Amino acid sequence: MSNYAESLKDLDSYISARVPIIGVRSIEQVRALRLVKQVAESPRRASLPFWVYTRATGLRDLRTNAPAQEDRSLTGAMDFAAQQFSSRAQATVIFVDPEDLSDDNTASRHVAELARLADANSGSVIIVTDTPLWAGLERLGMSVALDLPDATEMYEVIVEFLRDHHGVVPIAWTEQDARRAAEFLVGVPEGTAINVMATLVARGSVEREDVEKLAEFKDKHFGALAGLERVRLRDAETEVGGLTSLREWLRRKQRIMSADLRGTELRPPRGVLLVGVPGCGKSLSAKAIAAEWRLPLYRLDLGAILGQYVGQSEGRLREALDTADRLAPCVLWIDEIEKGLAGQNDSTGVNRRLVGQFLFWLQESRHRVFVVATSNDVRSLPPELLRKGRFDELFFVDLPDAEDRQEIIGMYYRRYVSQPPAPELLDKLVGLSEGFAGADIEAALHEVGEQVYLNGAESVRPDFVMDTFTNTMPLSRTNPEQIEEIRGWGRERAVPAGRSAVTASAATGHRGRRVMVFGD
Template identity: 65%
Template sequence: MSNYADSLHHLESYIAARVPVIGMRTVEQQRALRLLREAAGQPRRSSMPFWIYTRATGLRDLRTNSTVIDDRSFVGAMDFAAAQFTSRANATVVFVDPTDLEGDNQMSRHMAELARLADTNMGSVVVITDSPIWSGLQRLGMSIQLDLPEPDEMYAILGRFLGDHRGHIPVEWDESDTRRAAEFLRGVTEAEAVNLMATFAAKGSVLKPDVLGLAQAKDRIFSDLAGLERIPLKAGSYAVGGLTNLREWLGRKHRLMHEDLRGTHLRPPRGVLLVGVPGCGKSLSAKAIAHEWQLPLYRLDMGSIHGKYLGESESRFREALAMADRVAPCILWIDEIEKGLSGRHDTTGVPARVVGHFLFWLQESDSRAFVVATANDVRSLPPELMRKGRFDELFFVDLPDAEDRREIIQLYYRLYLGQEPDPVQMDRLVDLSDGFAGSDIAAALHDVGTEARLSGGTGHLRPAFVLDTFANTVPLSKVHPEQIQEIRAWGLQRAVPAGRSPMPSGPVGGGGPRRILFTGD
């Protein structure tokens, strides 16, 4: 049963039982009013009066929308309700978004007195609000949580919209497209969904590519996200060199990300944990996935999650994950996750509780938020995070081998110099870059591209300068060899290699830092 149908069932039960206070918590006032009108419109309630008060329209009849009194003030509506509850039975008065009902104050106590008065003569007070209600008032009755539309209800909303437009504009969507769109629109209100669909219909058609376009358009309605940083993707390529196994695995997950999984016990892909050597493409992979999958990218900043007050960190973390569910489908990037979840040397218990919330979310959430978490010091992560079933897979990103280095050099040569490298020069660059991470190669070729720009173009660049730049670049594997070897020793035995095959775990490249000058052209 959908949340709407479930809420309608509870509302009708409370009205039939003449519960004195019915609190309806929702951010969708119009959807809540439709729910009330549906309950009030039952033939068996035709003799029961229903009135509704809003600040904009004052007090009106719920069924006919006719004005009841000229006084549009909240106090006037309260006085009218008190008079009705005193003089007649089975009266129901609805208050939409009343103010100052969250705490113990004069207004909430006034509303509680009104509810007690209603109770003496089989009356009901219905409060529609998006804020909590004072416990002293809420305990006089019952509450209903009207959540955002679930996929089945969203499918019906989209079906009605498309049905209204078929015959007027070309509509290419079939049932499968509508189902996918309903999944993509999870986390938005009914009004937001209709507005998004209207923007597509306004261009004169609803086409197949608009299904995926909904995920991108949906992203524009969210701003100021708690704990999440929207990462804009610049126009251009986010290609990742090497990492062949990871890229093939992601290709399969991409297909599943858009599959209709109703009727199965499968859930959408949860995400991937990338561990390994710094600078080898872990963070870039998150951007590349978002770019290739055409999904918005959000970064969960673990530094902004932790607060100084008791329970603040856990609350912020829960809020951030809830927002990730709402903006899905998306890529949720958690960079250097060990810095936020490591419990080493901690005596407060905060990291353990944050880890608990994260594990629960990974296990139970069925939203299409695909997590790309990266870690350098994986040993500080709690072991339960790496258990199968949390993330879909644990990949180890190692230093690139010769073939991967060739691919990375070619990629950045095109990017920074706008041309293909000479085959002979390419072979020498592959040899010189032994022990380089992808970031080392990118930095070296960026320097080459800068020099070419200052020299008047690639035609004025000495070929030997490129070799000099690579030869005089000291990679991280030479600066911190012990740390890199420790990381590699762990990953090569405990994770799936992200590249074609794992490199030997012995010393990288041999020898110490090199200073070689190529003088000839």
């Protein structure tokens, strides 16, 4: 049942019970008034009076919109309500954002007196507001929280809007496109969603590629938030070489991410934690996932989350994660997560609270936010973050083997030299790049690309390319102890991101954690 349906059911029961004061909390006045009007138009209430007061229109009949009196002031509306509650039974008066009723003040006490008058004659006062009511008012009645439209309700809004414009402009969207659009627009008010759709129609047509553009509208709606930023992708950042098992696993998760899970107990994928050797494609994977899945990519900067005041860090993280939910569907990239959540030397308890808050969100959120977290020093992460069931999987990104290096070299060679390498040169480069990370291979071929730019492709001879690889000193040689320690941890505790656990075991002599088995 959608939140709107639940709110409708609750409000209907409160009015039937003649609760003296009912709070309807929502940031969407129009939608909240539609909810109240829907309850008022029930056939069994046809003889009961309903009036509504707004600052712009004064006091009017809720059903007919006819003015109830000439005095359009709030004081006049309250006097009218007091008179009705004193002289007739089962009257209902709705006030839309009348005054600040969040604390003990004159306006709150005036409304409390109206509620007592209403209670004496089976009447009801309904307050539509976007702020919490004063506790003294809450104790006199009940409240309804009308959330923003969920995916099902947003889909109905989109379909109804498109139905009204069929024959007016060409509309290429299928049902699946409309459902994807609804997922993109979850988290924005209904009025904003209608404005977005109207903007698309105003261009003269609604094309299938317009679905992805809805993420840009969402960016403009939510604006910038400290700690959460949109990452714009370049074509060169959408290719990943190697990591065969990880890429196959992600293809399976993509099908679940985009599937209609209504009527099942399944939840959208939570995300993946990538640990391993620096420079082997962990951060690049986050960008490639967003590009392949055609989802916006947002980066959560945990360093910007941390504040100097008590509770500030927790509040910022909560706001950032809530915003990520509203931006769904999306990919949320947390680079070097250990720098924000390690807390080995934290005596304040802030990091522990941040970890608990993040894990609670990761466990409970049902929005389509796919988290890609990366870590170079997994030993400093809190153990609860590594427990099975937090992320969907923990992958270890190792140094690429010969087959993966061949793929990576070919990818970067084509990018920087604008042609594939000769087969015999490629074989030699694979041997020379033993111990290279993907970043080391890119750095060497970027230097080759500079030579091409300065002196032309004819100046790049095989000897120059091989010398460039020979002179490149990878991290596995400059700091072998650290790299071997990282690799030793990952071989036993994480799923290999490379071709398979069996292959990794044969190549390294170590037992893999387990072999991944994928469905069709």
